[in-house]
Amino acid sequence: MALRSEINADVPVAAPGEFAPLPLTNAVSLWPPVVLAPMAGVTNPPYRSLCRRMGAGLYVAEMVHSRGLSERNARTVGMASFADDEPIRSIQIFGADPSDMADAARFLVEEVGVDHIDINMGCPVRKVTGRGSGSALPARPKLMGAVLTAVVRAAGEVPVTTKIRLGLDDDRHTWADALAATTDAGCRWMGVHARTAQAGYSGQADWDWIARITEQATIPILGNGDIWECWDALRMMRATGCDGVIIGRGCLGRPWLFRELAQVFDGTEPADPPALGEVLGVVFEHAELLVEYFGETKGILEMRKWCSWYTKGFPGSAVVREGLQHIDTLVDMRRWLSHLDPDIPFPARALRVPRAKRGHSQDKVHLPHGWLEQEDGESPPPGADSPAVSWSGG
Ligand SMILES: Cc1cc2nc3c(=O)[nH]c(=O)nc-3n(C[C@H](O)[C@H](O)[C@H](O)COP(=O)(O)O)c2cc1C
Structure with a gap:
């Protein structure tokens, strides 16, 4: 048996027909149902190409700011580039202004030729939430609905999905509103990083929430958080009933994780990770x-x-x-x-060694002034349209 940690000692490979391919469009489905998480500073064309060579699934580009795209900011547009042989051009955008977000989606579809747009509704980083984007957006359900509807309309036939965290903090879960808005707007799926924005990367992702959200959803739910080994992906899907998985830090310095994922979903025991x-x-x-x-x-x-x-x-x-x-x-x-x-x-200890984001939480999620006092507010906050700067994602 291949090297694995104790927590996964008894996890079997997938049985035939146990999991289904994940539909992206009516014509295209993903098998295995695995998505490389968008990661700022990480999922650029070279890394996507390396991961793609190892396995199969969907490889999402770094997140880009909608205003940067709608203004054709050279750096932002440069980040939205794809290799000629990239079979599915997938990218994540963020913003809180429906009109910018629609412009960005139109540009991506018409000029860049993307095949998939994901909307970031989970980023906890101050520069992003402070402008009403990322995990701040679901706290304003009407504005979120307007953003999602505008993007889906602008994207036309191109599928749109969302990626969220559970909420701002343990007292303010926003996933139910996000699920309703994602579903009503006609998005294909919702990815759930099972932590709150306040929690950052601390503790463990709480997969029980993925199970609860999946139970309530009428669209596919993709589980995210703390998949370090291919076995964790199977364990998450079995424990929660979710329809697919999103892999972030587990593949940092371990791109062969995608090879192992393809193997275990196909019912094959993988070899040991490389020497x-x-x-x-x-x-x-x-x-x-x-x-x-x-x-x-x-x-x-x-x-x-x-x-x-x-x-x-x-x-x-x-x-x-x-x-x-x-x-x-x-x-x-x-x-x-x-x-x-x-x-x-x-070595066994390298299987789950933390990489990238450290485990601290933030005291408070930074939000635009008065953000929570006007939940019904429909306008983007001042500053939502600030020019693109560099983001560290999250
Ligand atoms: C370096 C880094 C950059 C990230 N950038 C983004 C981003 O741009 N958009 C996003 O939705 N999530 C971003 N994330 C969060 C991941 O997509 C993922 O949700 C998170 O790492 C939890 O999954 P994991 O436990 O598999 O790492 C980033 C994470 C890391 C480590």
Whole structure:
């Protein structure tokens, strides 16, 4: 049996017919029902290409600001780019202004040729919620409805989905309003990161909420939160009845997770995760893709974090990781990585080692002035249309 952690010791591979493909359109379904989470600074074309080579499913581009698109801001438009061989062009947008969001959707459909638009209604980051977007939007049900309806209308035949958190905090769950608005607007599915915005990445995602939401929903629900191993995806779907899964941090430095997911959903036991030598092969491939896409300076700057994620949990890697934080060139990167022993097998403790966001919560979700006092408000907040800046997502 392949290496797995104790929590997944007894999880069997999928039985034939146990899970169904996830319909994206009337003509296109996803098998396995797996989605690479949109992640700012992560799910750029090189990384999507690497993940796609490993497995199957849907690979969503980084989130982009609707105003940046509607103004044709060069940087934002650049983030909405796709490789020629990308079979399904999928992207996430955010904003709180129905007209901007509709413009952005029209631009993406007509000029970029996207095949799927996801709407971010879960981001907890101050710069986003402070403008009424991300997880702040479902706290204003009427405005949320207007945004979703405008995007669905503008997108025409192109499917639109939403991605939410449970709510602002434990006292203000917004998922029920989000589910109603998502359903009424004619969106295809709703993804649920089973934490509140206030919780950030602390504690465990509460999968029981995914079960409850799935039970109430008449559209597919995709579960999200703390899928680190392929077995977790099966466990989540079995425990909650959800229709598919969204994978975020679990694939950071572990793109072969998509290969393992494809295998277990097809009823095949995967091989052990790769030994360090094979991992390094993936690191080099990733670095070359990033350098080709961004040039060496930015590509290698990006690789600093990736090197850290790829090597995390391997014995003896801490010192090398420190050095990798200062690399500027491909040659530097190769030199530091050459200190590692390629024969080290994938260690059990690396299976669930935390990567990217740390586990702290925020004291309070930052909201526009008076946001919760006028739940019925239909206008976007002042500043919702501020020019695009850089986002760290969430
Ligand atoms: C680096 C990073 C960037 C993220 N950016 C976005 C984003 O742009 N849009 C979004 O909806 N979620 C974003 N998220 C949240 C993930 O999509 C996902 O919901 C979250 O990480 C929980 O899933 P996980 O436990 O599988 O990581 C981001 C997460 C990380 C780690």
